[in-house]
Structure formats: structure tokens, C-alpha cells
Amino acid sequence: MGIKQLFSIIKDEAPDSIKEGEIKNQFGRKVAIDASMSIYSFLIAVRSDGQQLMNDTGETTSHLMGMFYRTLRMVDNGIKPLYVFDGAPPKLKSGELAKRFQRKQEATEGLEEAKETGTAEDVEKFSRRTVRVTREHNAECQRLLKLMGIPYIIAPTEAEAQCAVLARAGKVYAAASEDMDTLCFDTPILLRHLTFSEQRKEPIQEIHLDKVLDGLNMERKQFIDLCILLGCDYLDPIPKVGPSTALKLIREHGSLEKVVEAMENDPKKKYTIPDDWPFRDARDLFLEPDVRKADHADCDFKWEKPDMEGLVQFLVTEKGFSEDRVRGAGARLEKNMKSSQQARLEGFFKPLPKTDAEKAAHKRKLEAQQEEKKKKQKQDKKDKAAAKSKPRAAV
DNA sequence: CTCAGCCA
DNA sequence: TGGCTGAGG
Secondary structure, eight states: OOOTTHHHHHHHHOGGGEEEEOGGGGTTOEEEEEHHHHHHHHHHHSEETTEEOBOTTOOBOHHHHHHHHHHHHHHHTTOEEEEEEOOSOOTTHHHHHHHHHHHHHHHHHHHHHHHHHSOHHHHHHHHHHTOOOOHHHHHHHHHHHHHHTOOEEEOSSOHHHHHHHHHHTTSSSEEEOSOTHHHHTTOSEEEESTTHHHHSSOOEEEEEHHHHHHHHTOOHHHHHHHHHHHHOSSSOOOTTOOHHHHHHHHHHHSSHHHHHHHHHHOTTOOOOOOSSOOHHHHHHHHHSOOOOOTTSGGGOOOOOOOOHHHHIIIIIIITOOOHHHHHHHHHHHHHHHHHHHHHHHTTOSOOOOOSHHHHHHHHHHHHHHHHHHHHHHHHHHHHHHHHOOOOOOOO
16 A cells, blocks of 8 residues: 555655664654554464464454554663554545455455365465454554553544644654655654564664655655655556656646646547546645644643553453463563653753853754755765756746 | 574 | 574464
8 A cells, every 4th residue: 555666766866865773763752653554464464374363252362462562662662652543534535445345345255265165375365355454453452552551542534644743743753654655744754664673674764754855856745746646545546657757747747737737638648547536635635634733632642651450451361361471561561661751851862961061062063963964965966966967846 | 463482 | 692483362
């Protein structure tokens, strides 16, 4: 899902916008996470012999397993996660949802057939395709987070849009998502691979939107138009338009209105725009999504001590988890809670200069950093100009 | 997906 | 230590 090929475009056109690092660099930071998307991936990935994990009454526990341990691991690394749940889908998305629904039905039929005739792998493949996040999955994860002392919010519509608003307002450092769509919602920073970096040997990517726009030489609106042209969740893609064509078209014409006009007036009819292609609506969803404002009372987030007995009751008594593991995890959670509070009290994150001499030294350091930055920018510009003179996006 | 335990 | 494998529910 998400916007195909956007990452490779950004990598080519705005390499400075991507910083790679380890999870340690994120210590002390708050990050917003799309909860429903996480739950979906847990339901798919947390399995044993191709089946979701279940307690002895047959209730699925994959989502709780995934969320419990992943959250714990982030907290272990000094990260303060904030989960954002999807609300109602926006209207326009209903088309996309209907299509998914249809695929799901087809997959269900395929599953029945596979059970009759196919191999075990076929059955497994089909059962993964039918995965859906239910109201119950969401409710159970919310209950879990409450017991863990981790804050969450239910977005009016799309979680990604809400994550972006919170990041933009400084309530969190960044939105953490694998989905590049989040940039369209105006998050200043997007963190990718936040969790699977430690286990696999992949770095965390920090993508800075301002530098993305600089590198592409585009306004935010043009960037959104580019993303829509690349194929977002809301609209069908235009056949034969891939990343390089999309980029070329937006640079040449400057807006989707002009791109569409040019396509329609093209005597050779090289591109066929789908019949129902409300790109203005899609753009509006990115520009003005239905979100809770960051100064709303719902956005007053607190990271609190876990409720150990509550966790044992829920995960052990009701869901059949191992008591040793749950208590061990709960203890880690509690310990990290304390140490991060301690670090805050000691000014660990923001050591402010106190004496005049320190202030002066601090100022010099900042100036030196600025100077360094300017130099680097100059050099980068030179490099780019030398590499190729790119056509500028029309305004 | 993440953990725990094992082994080089 | 760190990479690998099986279990977790």
C-alpha cells in the first residue's frame, strides 16, 4: 500500500532529506505510530505453522503479542511511543475499501477451494490475504496500552493524518511509519524502519519533509500532486505512468489540473485517465484531513507506570500468556519509565549552558555548525548543477 | 513479529 | 557477543 516508488524518487532527487542512524539516536524521543497499521502487520506476521497465535478458547492473540513486545522494545530504547488508531475511513476511500472487500471475498473463496484441493502453502497464502483488523482487535490493543501506561488517541478518520498533525505541532518528534503517504499529510519528519532495525541490520531512516521539497524543488501542493500521480490509496493509478513519467509531468506542467488537461488534449492519447478520477478530492484529503487539533484535550498525552496486576489479569488469566514473561516485561517497562523520568529531571536531554563562559562557547558552537551547514549546502548545489541541469518545476 | 536459548 | 532456530498462545 502507500505511494509506490516515492522513496526511490526521494532518494534520487533529495538524498539530503534522508538520514540513516541507529535506534540509540532516537533515545528520549516521542513518536506517533499508526496503531491499526501495526495491528494489521502483527496479524499477518505473528504466526505459528501459518496460523495466528490463539489462546485455548480460540481467541487470536497475535495482535497483543506483537504490540506488547514491540512497545516494550521501543521503551527499552528510551522511545516514548504514542499510538494513533484509525477512526472512520474518509468518504473517498470507500472506493478503495470496496475493492479490498472484493479481493477479500475472492480470497475467501480461494481459501475454500485451496482447502479442498490445494497444498498447505496455498491454504496459508490465502488465509493471510483475508486478514482484517476488527473493532475487537483495536479495543483489545487499547486496553493493553492503557495497562502498559502508554498513551493513545483515536483519530477522527485516518491515523496517518493525525500522526502528522501531532508531529507538526511538536507533540511528538516524528511520525513513525513504513508508509510514505504520511509525508503528504505534512509531517516534518517521518521515521521508517523504527522497530525492525535492531533485529535485522537495517538503519532507521529519518526523512525530513522540508529537504524533500527543497530537493524536488516543489511546493507542498505539487509534491502531493506528484504522489497522487504515482498512485495513492485513494485513486486508481493512470496506466503507463511510473515514477519518472510522474515526476516529468509535474515538473513540466506544475499541477494535476494542467497534467490532466495536457493528457486530454494530446492527439496521440498516450495516457488514459480512469473514468472516475477525482484528484481534487484526493488532494483535499491530504491538504485538509479530518483531524483532532493538537491543542485538544485528547492530545494531552501521559506516559505512566504500568499496571502490573492488570497486565497479568489480561494477558495471563484471560489470554493465556506465560506469567513469567509478562511479569518480566512489566518490570522492564516500569524500570524504563523511572529511568527516563530521572533523565528528564537531570536535564539529560537538554543540557542548557549556565555560566557566561559556557553560553559563549555554546554560541560559538552553534555558529560553527551553521557555517558548516552553509558550506555543505553550497557544495551540494555545485555538485547537483555539475551532475545535470534539472528542469525546474513550473509554478 | 519478538523472545529465549543454544552454540561458535 | 552475535547469529541462528524454534517457540510463543
